[in-house]
Amino acid sequence: MLDQNEIDLFRDNVRKFLEKEVAPHYDQWEKDEKLPRDLWNRMGENGLLCVDVPEQYGGFGADFRLSAIMVEEASRMGFGALASNLSVHSDIVAPYILHLGSEEQKQTWLPKMVSGEAVGAIGMTEPGAGSDLQGMKTRADKDGDGYVINGQKTFITNGQHCDVIVLATKTDPNAGSKGMTLFTVDTSLPGFARGRNLEKMGHHAADTSELFFENVKVGADQILGGEGRGFANLMNELPRERLILALGAVAACEGMIERTIAYTQERQAFGQSISKFQNTRFVLADLHAQVQVNKAFCEQSIEQYDRGELSTTNASIAKLTTTELQGKVADQCLQLFGGYGYMQEYPISRDFVDARIQRIYGGTSEIMKEIIARDILGR
Numbered sequence: 001m002l003d004q005n006e007i008d009l010f011r012d013n014v015r016k017f018l019e020k021e022v023a024p025h026y027d028q029w030e031k032d033e034k035l036p037r038d039l040w041n042r043m044g045e046n047g048l049l050c051v052d053v054p055e056q057y058g059g060f061g062a063d064f065r066l067s068a069i070m071v072e073e074a075s076r077m078g079f080g081a082l083a084s085n086l087s088v089h090s091d092i093v094a095p096y097i098l099h100l101g102s103e104e105q106k107q108t109w110l111p112k113m114v115s116g117e118a119v120g121a122i123g124m125t126e127p128g129a130g131s132d133l134q135g136m137k138t139r140a141d142k143d144g145d146g147y148v149i150n151g152q153k154t155f156i157t158n159g160q161h162c163d164v165i166v167l168a169t170k171t172d173p174n175a176g177s178k179g180m181t182l183f184t185v186d187t188s189l190p191g192f193a194r195g196r197n198l199e200k201m202g203h204h205a206a207d208t209s210e211l212f213f214e215n216v217k218v219g220a221d222q223i224l225g226g227e228g229r230g231f232a233n234l235m236n237e238l239p240r241e242r243l244i245l246a247l248g249a250v251a252a253c254e255g256m257i258e259r260t261i262a263y264t265q266e267r268q269a270f271g272q273s274i275s276k277f278q279n280t281r282f283v284l285a286d287l288h289a290q291v292q293v294n295k296a297f298c299e300q301s302i303e304q305y306d307r308g309e310l311s312t313t314n315a316s317i318a319k320l321t322t323t324e325l326q327g328k329v330a331d332q333c334l335q336l337f338g339g340y341g342y343m344q345e346y347p348i349s350r351d352f353v354d355a356r357i358q359r360i361y362g363g364t365s366e367i368m369k370e371i372i373a374r375d376i377l378g379r
Contacts, residue, residue: 003067033197037161043108072248072250078256109184133231146217146219149215153210177231220278245319249358253326294325
């Protein structure tokens with residue numbers, strides 16, 4: 001268990017890396033609509049990827065809190081696309097392989113993901129199946145000792161750069177949730193193809209893609225977590241995904257409020273800084289208070305996760321409340337910038353569009369409410 005000084009030192013190193021390696025280039029990456037591939041290698045060289053992976057697979061064996069810092073600081077600085085790419089790689093794909101993979105799968109992929117040599121993606125969403133995972137059509141049919149995969153995925157983060165995909169498939173279409181199986185798929189295999197880099201409302205620097213699988217042959221040793229166990233494994237791993245999104249949302253809120261405070265103290269109107277107006281003070285006080293309450297709940301959730309006790313309901317509460325708040329903070333902070341907030345040269349305009357996806361991916365707000373409702377009211 002790391003002490004607070006070690007955590008603070010790591011956070012400081014992350015901030016210095018982002019200020020040096022990301023901040024000067026981020027606007028251009030947003031225009032390019034893709035992060036450069038070598039950024040992953042630089043993050044790996046600096047020990048910023050998959051830090052909670054055990055030392056035997058190349059990581060530090062640190063706890064989840066340290067892994068979250070990278071996503072938190074990218075979010076705080078307004079680099080929402082980078083935070084999204086990182087969370088998928090380090091806090092979704094790597095834990096799936098670590099918790100569910102065979103020793104061979106772990107040895108094959110985890111050291112490369114730690115170093116940045118391999119980028120991870122998770123393939124769940126399809127054109128006709130988002131929240132309703134049981135509606136997916138991607139098939140993995142038995143073929144001798146292995147399987148043949150056919151289908152397509154969409155809205156896949158890291159889609160243009162990924163080297164390994166944790167892929168959700170149907171191995172038994174008639175078995176409902178028990179007919180779903182996860183595979184690790186090497187993107188160098190014949191039959192795999194990347195579609196276009198999708199144009200999005202926000203998170204422009206994040207490569208988000210369609211992926212196609214046409215007679216992709218994989219061995220049975222690429223099954224992740226057991227045949228027919230895919231849906232159960234997804235459900236077991238989702239709390240961490242939702243918690244990391246919540247932590248990123250809180251940090252994004254803090255960053256927006258910090259930038260808005262600085263602007264309102266500088267901006268003059270009617271002979272004084274607009275931070276002196278009661279409306280400005282009350283809006284920022286209210287947002288700050290709500291962020292602190294959500295931050296406290298997230299801290300509690302981190303402790304529960306570290307003990308293996310984070311429930312699906314509490315992860316859903318964290319994800320629901322923090323991402324809804326992120327949208328509110330973005331809207332109300334932008335309002336305090338006035339017309340300048342609508343200009344792309346001001347980061348708050350990017351914060352505003354980047355915040356919108358937070359209530360959709362990783363489980364929509366509506367799905368979060370349904371999970372919470374089932375817990376308190378039953379089905």
